[in-house]
Amino acid sequence: MFVVVTLTTGRDRASMLRAIGRYFTPIVVNFAVVLATSAVSLAPGLPSPARGVAFGVIVLGGFFYAARSCAEIAKARRGEDPPHRSDFWCYGAAPTAIYVALGGVICAAFWGRTAWAPTAMAGLLLALLLLAIRNAWDLVTWIAPSRP
Secondary structure, eight states: OHHHHHHTTTSOHHHHHHHIIIIIHHHHHHHHHHHHHHHHHHOTTOOHHHHHHHHHHHHHHHHHHHHHHHHHHHHHTTSSSOOOHHHIIIIIIHHHHHHHHHHHHHHIIIIIOOTTHHHHHHHHHHHHHHHHHHHHHHHHHHHGGGOO
């Protein structure tokens, strides 16, 4: 993300501020969710109810931000500078689906005490991490060739 920000120097400030809200921040939120969820998972001595609440708050925050990104990208499609067709799916819809699945896994883990829930949670977090990496790379490859 530092490379992406560096590549934006000298570009139109208004368009970069729109891009930050639409593309940069969702990537950072996804990275933060993976990091925070991993930290809560590994926190020693944290009681299960507190761990469940922390997971819920983290995932709910990520879900609302991903849903907001979907709405912003869908609204931008009608503007003068429409986003690429993959942006809606990779920056909005896929993270939203991952957050919904994470919420379901967390519910299954804490209320059903299922044995598969930690593995499913790890897989979903890995998917979110890989998607964030893909999106960061997408941003670099979009910004770098069009530098002023």
